[in-house]
Amino acid sequence: MSFWQSVLSVLDTSMEKPLPYGWFHIAWVIVSLLAIIPLWRFAKNPRRVVFVTAVIVFILEIYKQINYSFSYTDSITFDFQWYAFPFQFCSTPMYVGLLAGIIKKGKVHESLCAYLATYALFAGISVMVYPNDVFISTIGINVQTMICHGSMITVGIYLMCSGYVPLKHKTILKAMPVFAVNVLVAMVMNEIAYRSGLLETETFNMFFISPYCAPSLPVYSLVQGAVPFPLCLVLYILGFTAAGYILLLLGMLIKKLFHKRGAKEKATVA
DSSP: OOHHHHHHHHHTOBOOOOOTTSHHHHHHHHHHHHTHHHHHHHOOOHHHHHHHHHHHHHHHHHHHHHHHHEEOSSSOEEOOOGGGOSOSGGGHHHHHHHHHHHSOSSHHHHHHHHHHHTHHHHHHHHHHHSOTTTOOSBHHHHHHHHHHHHHHHHHHHHHHHTTSSOOSTHHHHHHHHHHHHHHHHHHHHHHHHHHTTGGGTSOOOGGGOOTTSOOOSTTHHHHHTTSOHHHHHHHHHHHHHHHHHHHHHHHHHHHHHHHHHHHHHHHHHO
16 A cells, blocks of 8 residues: 555544534544634734634645545545535535635624634534434544534634624624625536536536535425425525524524623622
8 A cells, every 4th residue: 555545544444424413523523512612812913813723624624635636545536526626515614704804804804703713603503403414433523523513503602702703793794795795606516517518427416505416404495396496596695694593683682691690790799
């Protein structure tokens, strides 16, 4: 076995496929939630936290693409897996985080961070609650997917707790343009894939909203084949926006309860 075959073999080290809500899954959920505490208490630069997290996720995504695309049975061969192209909804925090770390503070930076604390937070929670399709029998990929989705929860809640993303109604309005751009990019990619003939031999369905592919996204797939694509897309956008807004409202409620509790404690002491 050559050196590079040995490297690929290590990157492809196997394990028993984790079960949803098994020890591996639960452990990563706990790690993701506990990581919020030291960040909240000791991390004084949210912008750096966002950027460093995005870099880590980006490096792990490179590993994933290498693992998926190279095989090494007799000799090393390359076959890019288009279904795993890194621009699904849960891939966007990687790009958004990198931009947020590079762009100077301002309206664009605020919108990027607002997106991470609403839309991306919901996406991370969704996968960690329903991880049925993310686990395989490769250790590195399972760790990669848990860090990717778990960090979306960690960073999203941290941005809220730290006050870097204001817990105000207008935050969702700041996040919406970022989500809209991501959806638009996904739509353009899906259309290019169709018109180029890629779909004749490969699966390519960014954001799982391509009208040319079979419905596969949980819940959304129930309406995707039943209503016209434009209406289906509207429902998709409204659904994710509502979910992100609900998380924002929940954060606002928790903040309000803590303030009330603090006011009562001060009144009691006085």
